[in-house]
Amino acid sequence: MDVFSTGTIGNLEIKNRLVMAPMISNLASPDGNTNEDHIAYLEERARGGYGLIITEYTYVDELNGKGSPNQLGMFSYSQTPKFFRLTERMHKYDSRIFVQLVHSGAKALQGLNTKKIFAPTAMDYMGNVPQTMSIEDIINVQEKFYRAADIAYKSGFDGIELHGAHGYLLEEFISPALNKRDDKYGGSLENRLRIINEMTENIKNYYDIPLGIRLSLYENDPDGYGPDYGLKVGESIRKIDYIHYSAGRFAPPASSAPFYYEHNHIYARLPRRPDKTTILVGSVINAADANEILKKADFVATGREALADPYFPYKLLHGHNPRPCIRCNQDCRRLGLNEVRCTVNIDTGLELYSTIRRNKKLIGEIEIDGAGIKGLEAALYALSLGLKPVIYEENVPGGQINDILEPHKRTEFKALVDYYLNELDRRGITVEKSRGTSGIDCSPDKVYPDIKNMGDVSINTNIYRYFDDALEISKKNTVIINPESLEILERSRREFYIKLAERQGIKFIKQDSYNINIFDKNQYDIRSAMISGRRAVDSYIMENYDELN
Structure with a gap:
């Protein structure tokens, strides 16, 4: 069977x-x-x-x-x-x-x-x-x-x-x-x-x-x-x-x-x-x-x-x-x-x-500078519209996904990067290890401050990456997290994270102030990076419509 x-x-x-x-x-x-x-x-x-x-x-x-x-x-x-x-x-x-x-x-x-x-x-x-x-x-x-x-x-x-x-x-x-x-x-x-x-x-x-x-x-x-x-x-x-x-x-x-x-x-x-x-x-x-x-x-x-x-x-x-x-x-x-x-x-x-969008087909090349999720999604999207992407990236493809240290999350999220690279390779598209000079800029729209070297920290945030950083920080330092911060996480993920964090000594305490207070209603995550990548391609098409048809 x-x-x-x-x-x-x-x-x-x-x-x-x-x-x-x-x-x-x-x-x-x-x-x-x-x-x-x-x-x-x-x-x-x-x-x-x-x-x-x-x-x-x-x-x-x-x-x-x-x-x-x-x-x-x-x-x-x-x-x-x-x-x-x-x-x-x-x-x-x-x-x-x-x-x-x-x-x-x-x-x-x-x-x-x-x-x-x-x-x-x-x-x-x-x-x-x-x-x-x-x-x-x-x-x-x-x-x-x-x-x-x-x-x-x-x-x-x-x-x-x-x-x-x-x-x-x-x-x-x-x-x-x-x-x-x-x-x-x-x-x-x-x-x-x-x-x-x-x-x-x-x-x-x-x-x-x-x-x-x-x-x-x-x-x-x-x-x-x-x-x-x-x-x-x-x-x-x-x-x-x-x-x-x-x-x-x-x-x-x-x-x-x-x-x-x-x-x-x-x-x-x-x-x-x-x-x-x-x-x-x-x-x-x-x-x-x-x-x-x-x-x-x-x-x-x-x-x-x-x-x-x-x-x-x-x-x-x-x-x-x-x-x-x-x-x-x-x-x-x-x-x-x-x-x-x-x-x-x-x-x-x-x-x-x-489905309506997929029906339009274009011709020509599009240069993409950056091979994080934004750039990789832009490349596949461009391919779906008939364009040939030329991708440039000075560092390892994957962008901020490469910064994930928590092993469970890293394994699953890296599989997404591998998917992009395999799909591009299957279609004859490689990532050039250099910086592009024209085309569309696919560097991240937002990069949140690095907190991993701040020593003891108290955290009040809705930014996903900081929950992972807290696990790394807690190996050498004291970490306190506002329990209300975790409401951003789906219930089963939240409950497992709490168990994992408490095993590493992280304390969940509601207090008057925290030395890290970072909230973003429109958090820049994988989905928003993909949307941004497609939007960049659409803008490029609008600007160069005549030569791409």
């Missing part, structure tokens, strides 16, 4: 074993409908060769089931025409598309819903206490799932996935820590799974369509369950065609582990190959990761890597290097109020507009 062998789920044939994992995008319309931005985002991954695309979690209950703004919803037959447009566009590339159905349960946001939030059991859910569901509530929720399944079937979706992971309603029934009911929907494993088994049996009785469930293989919370229980849950659910294993409830990391963790971190904890067709996700970044997954599973799901490079399957097939996800968990995880973005792919979430 390899990633490009044909696979089957139920009676559905899928052209390869690469799956775009369901991820929150917030690209749908405020009323829950799909739209051209959302369709273009998914279509780019279908164009890139994914055999199966699973939509982000799609709420079935418009009254109290929403978990994020602009979340996709499936609750009205009036939505069918637009959903049919979505499925039609995926099928154009011979990709299959499943819809993932969810009720957010206790994780539903009260401000987005009009009815009281509920859960299997009333208890503290990260500061919120929902009401306990009645039997009538359970039946009503099941009916909402059935309605959504009917809409999916009539809209041309190839399959349905129930969301039973990540602390949403169905996992709240599964989890012994969250389900304290003493009726037929709580207590034993059979009872905890009853709400799901009733739904799977009813859906399969009515529709000849592949049906699966996403589950957390394990929970990282102190009272969470382990992989053996997660495996038993998957093998105890009836009338499903596949299991899709992710991980996590509330405590990080879930499937999106930051660069501190190993690749294939969920695979490493899966005890054995399950007895059902299995999709497995979790820090799959390259070909080696994908092939390892197939030792225990039937399909490989990539999440953040599909954001970093929509053409991951196509590039693997043709022996090219995909643009790597660096697992920074920054732009892809700012989903409280934002649409999906990616630090290393500035087209993510904006595919409708980047």
Whole structure:
């Protein structure tokens, strides 16, 4: 078995074993409908060769089931025409598309819903206490799932996935820590799974369509369950065609582990190959990761890597290097109020507009002075427009990436530099070790002050590099960091960083003053360097338009 062998789920044939994992995008319309931005985002991954695309979690209950703004919803037959447009566009590339159905349960946001939030059991859910569901509530929720399944079937979706992971309603029934009911929907494993088994049996009785469930293989919370229980849950659910294993409830990391963790971190904890067709996700970044997954599973799901490079399957097939996800968990995880973005792919979430830009082709050369991320992105962008870049750099290519000392981060971020250099080399472009004299200046827009030789320091900042510098400084000096500074970091990255820093003696203390106070609302990072590089190319084209056409 390899990633490009044909696979089957139920009676559905899928052209390869690469799956775009369901991820929150917030690209749908405020009323829950799909739209051209959302369709273009998914279509780019279908164009890139994914055999199966699973939509982000799609709420079935418009009254109290929403978990994020602009979340996709499936609750009205009036939505069918637009959903049919979505499925039609995926099928154009011979990709299959499943819809993932969810009720957010206790994780539903009260401000987005009009009815009281509920859960299997009333208890503290990260500061919120929902009401306990009645039997009538359970039946009503099941009916909402059935309605959504009917809409999916009539809209041309190839399959349905129930969301039973990540602390949403169905996992709240599964989890012994969250389900304290003493009726037929709580207590034993059979009872905890009853709400799901009733739904799977009813859906399969009515529709000849592949049906699966996403589950957390394990929970990282102190009272969470382990992989053996997660495996038993998957093998105890009836009338499903596949299991899709992710991980996590509330405590990080879930499937999106930051660069501190190993690749294939969920695979490493899966005890054995399950007895059902299995999709497995979790820090799959390259070909080696994908092939390892197939030792225990039937399909490989990539999440953040599909954001970093929509053409991951196509590039693997043709022996090219995909643009790597660096697992920074920054732009892809700012989903409280934002649409999906990616630090290393500035087209993510904006595919409708980047497709238009790619269609214009120019001729001629463009000189680029600087081979940091800004210059390297400028070079690839120029190539995509038909121009031949000539790159000059006096130092080692990679710019400020070369200054990263923290080993976990350095390894992942250097892979991005290697990607650029490999892609340029493949296209016959080398970096000249000298300084350019004309063309565009791709030196960094900002360089933050070096603090590594300041001795004892107290730090109050939102600049990413200073958190890494603090680790180096602490080897010889006292370091204090304002704990509020770390709010810039995504939760799982923040929690691991705190553990790492405290092991090195760094103290997190809120005090009146700090000798390093550096904040930048528009922090110059990888993404902003890429944007700046493309902008420089665009400016050059505008100034020299006649001779480049």
